[in-house]
Structure formats: C-alpha cells, structure tokens
Amino acid sequence: MANQTLDDTDLQILQCLIDNSLRSHKEIGQLVHLSGQAVGARVRRLHDLGVIDGYTLRWNPDKIGQTVHAFVTVFMKSNTAHTAFLSFARSRPEIIEVHRVSGEGCYWMRVRLSGGGALNALLDEVLAYGNYKLSLSIEMVK
Amino acid sequence: MANQTLDDTDLQILQCLIDNSLRSHKEIGQLVHLSGQAVGARVRRLHDLGVIDGYTLRWNPDKIGQTVHAFVTVFMKSNTAHTAFLSFARSRPEIIEVHRVSGEGCYWMRVRLSGGGALNALLDEVLAYGNYKLSLSIEMVK
DNA sequence: TTCATTTACTTTCATAGTGAAAGGAAATCG
DNA sequence: CGATTTCCTTTCACTATGAAAGTAAATGAA
Known part of the structure; x- marks a missing residue:
C-alpha cells in the first residue's frame, strides 16, 4: 500500500463526502478530475486508513x-x-x-x-x- | 400527504440509517418487513418532513x-x-x-x-x- | 542506460441499488 | 354501497458500483 499521507485530492473528496455522502463517485470525479472508479479507489483507501469511519445521517x-x-x-x-x-x-x-x-x-x-x-x-x-x-x-x- | 406522525417502522428505518446510511433499502426492508421500494418511499417522506436533513460521514x-x-x-x-x-x-x-x-x-x-x-x-x-x-x-x- | 517493478490511473463489463409506474388490498367516508 | 385514499408489491429502465484488464509514468536495481 502507498504512502500514509493524503494529498489535496483526497481531502477534497473527503470534504465533498462530508457535505453529502450520497454524491456519486462519478460526480466527485468531475470536480477533482478523475474517473469515478479512481475516486472509488481513493474512498476505499480513506476507509482503510481509518479516516472514514462510516456513513450516517444529518437529521433533526x-x-x-x-x-x-x-x-x-x-x-x-x-x-x-x-x-x-x-x-x-x-x-x-x-x-x-x-x-x-x-x-x-x-x-x-x-x-x-x-x-x-x-x-x-x-x-x-x-x-x-x-x-x-x-x-x-x-x-x-x- | 399522510399523517405528520411517524410510526415505529419509520423510527426503525431512521435508526438503521443513522447507524449506516449506505444500507440498501432492500436490506432495511428485510428488517422491517417491507419491500425495498416501500422503504425508499418512507425515506423520501422522512426527507420531505425534514427529519432527514442530509447524508454525511462519520470520520476521524x-x-x-x-x-x-x-x-x-x-x-x-x-x-x-x-x-x-x-x-x-x-x-x-x-x-x-x-x-x-x-x-x-x-x-x-x-x-x-x-x-x-x-x-x-x-x-x-x-x-x-x-x-x-x-x-x-x-x-x-x- | 535498460529492464523490472510499482503506483495510480482509465476503460470495460457484470451486478446490484434506485425511482417511476402500474396495479392491488385494506381502510375511510359520503 | 361505491368512491377515494393510503400504503403496499411487482415490474422495469437506468445509474452507480467494484472487479478486472490494460496503460502510462515513476522508481529502483543491474
């Protein structure tokens, strides 16, 4: 596995998902100039590194x-x-x-x-x- | 639209999504004894009622x-x-x-x-x- | 230098999740 | 009683997804 560090793209993806975790990888990919699958791979890595813990709701x-x-x-x-x-x-x-x-x-x-x-x-x-x-x-x- | 109140099934679905918002409607449906599509309709209603505000991450x-x-x-x-x-x-x-x-x-x-x-x-x-x-x-x- | 390896990406493809639409059963109401 | 409403299921078309295969650039060793 790669470097333990996160680059700007990772942080952008993270921020994007914090804002709305249902955004599709493809849509995020258009923002960060990657294919949806590449975004998917990075999200998986964020999971493996323990940066992303899970998916939840913002609710009232x-x-x-x-x-x-x-x-x-x-x-x-x-x-x-x-x-x-x-x-x-x-x-x-x-x-x-x-x-x-x-x-x-x-x-x-x-x-x-x-x-x-x-x-x-x-x-x-x-x-x-x-x-x-x-x-x-x-x-x-x- | 229906009653403004939420029944037990709605609360179960809500709790389930708070725990993991990526769970499929079908899987939730098995828990609450509904079809996936029926769960989807209730989730949409929770959204419309303002109970669910959005989808986000649990992260570190x-x-x-x-x-x-x-x-x-x-x-x-x-x-x-x-x-x-x-x-x-x-x-x-x-x-x-x-x-x-x-x-x-x-x-x-x-x-x-x-x-x-x-x-x-x-x-x-x-x-x-x-x-x-x-x-x-x-x-x-x- | 040259070849091998690694990393990170893209493209392609099969599968699964989704919302919309149509139809049915039970409850409500004039 | 029939009409309406509500809530559900089933079916279907579409989209998102991960896996696999292939590519390009960077790294490193001989």
Whole structure:
C-alpha cells in the first residue's frame, strides 16, 4: 500500500463526502478530475486508513419530539464513581455523546430529551455520581 | 400527504440509517418487513418532513492532523458583540459547531485544531468578543 | 542506460441499488 | 354501497458500483 499521507485530492473528496455522502463517485470525479472508479479507489483507501469511519445521517431530533438539547458538565464526587458513571452514560440513549475533559469538570456530555421532565429525571440520576453544570442550547447557530 | 406522525417502522428505518446510511433499502426492508421500494418511499417522506436533513460521514479528524478537540464557553463582554462574534465564528472552519446557550455563558462552541499553537491563536481572537472557559477533550468515551 | 517493478490511473463489463409506474388490498367516508 | 385514499408489491429502465484488464509514468536495481 502507498504512502500514509493524503494529498489535496483526497481531502477534497473527503470534504465533498462530508457535505453529502450520497454524491456519486462519478460526480466527485468531475470536480477533482478523475474517473469515478479512481475516486472509488481513493474512498476505499480513506476507509482503510481509518479516516472514514462510516456513513450516517444529518437529521433533526426535534422533529421526532426530542426538543431539548443540553450540555452537561459533570464533576465526579469520588474517584471510584468513574466506571459506574461511564456505564450509566453508555446505557442511556438520551446521552448522545460523552467526553473525558480537562478544564471544567471531569466529563462533558450532550443530551437530547423530550422535555423538561425528562431532563430533570436524568439530572437526578447524574447526581448519584457527582455534581453538574447545565447549559441548554437555545439555538444551534452553526 | 399522510399523517405528520411517524410510526415505529419509520423510527426503525431512521435508526438503521443513522447507524449506516449506505444500507440498501432492500436490506432495511428485510428488517422491517417491507419491500425495498416501500422503504425508499418512507425515506423520501422522512426527507420531505425534514427529519432527514442530509447524508454525511462519520470520520476521524485526528487522522488528518486535527488532534486537538476542545469545547469553549464564551461570555460576551458587551451586548453589541454578538453579531460580530457570530460572523467571526461562522467564518472559521476550525469552529465546527456553535450554540447560543442559557446557563453557563452566552455561546458554546466545539473547535478542532492541529495543535496548541492554533488553539492559542484562536482563543486570542475570541478575547476580542469576550471571555471564555476552555475544556479540552481528552477522549470521546461515547 | 535498460529492464523490472510499482503506483495510480482509465476503460470495460457484470451486478446490484434506485425511482417511476402500474396495479392491488385494506381502510375511510359520503 | 361505491368512491377515494393510503400504503403496499411487482415490474422495469437506468445509474452507480467494484472487479478486472490494460496503460502510462515513476522508481529502483543491474
């Protein structure tokens, strides 16, 4: 296999697919001056290199009733609570994303819920592991 | 057009596509007991209803050298800085996502950068609009 | 230099996925 | 009761795809 590095064409293809992963290789090929098959080969390489992890949707949670979008910074109350907290976080589908962070708090997470009641219930459960700070997203402006 | 509501099958299809948007309609159809074409029609409806916004990639920014992933909460220093800050944020490709928030600060944003130097430079610019709090993502654990 | 190898591409071809159209079954409604 | 609507299936034509074969340029060794 070739060089581990990506050239400009690879990045262009990547950007193009991030924008719309259904674009055909042929169409992308016209942009980057390659045949569709050559684009296909590069996409496969991006996959092999681990640059591309998978294909997914851009979608609208509030259209299925998940109107609350919030960010929660968690401050663990003890050193032993970490693994328990992690398995809790992983088990909850309303917790979309969790990061171990340095700076403010120990963990940061993004949650999506159907309303204030659900948020209240979730935060109550978080309290078992530590304190938190909450930011509600009013609008995603970018 | 039909009812505005989505049934369980629609949600199953949605979940399936979020997991892997390249799955064929036929394969999804086998899961939800429909023909591929019926799945296609429902996917089109999800599009029309605005539930599905587009198709994109799950990918790995650190593989292209963007190794720093950070969350920045911004506290505006004046009421007039908002629009300027927004156009600044929108113009910077390293600022991936921006939300207006209630709770901690005025805005929350996610940034991806090539290293500490770039982060330092970006934060310097943010200081023109207000103060900030920074959290570095050590690892995305979910 | 010359020949062999590698890399990355194009073209060709067989296969699979797609949307459009036509037709059918069940539910709704006057 | 028949008409309409909704949602589905089947069929069909078209397009996108990956595999294979062939080509051209670059690299490297004798």
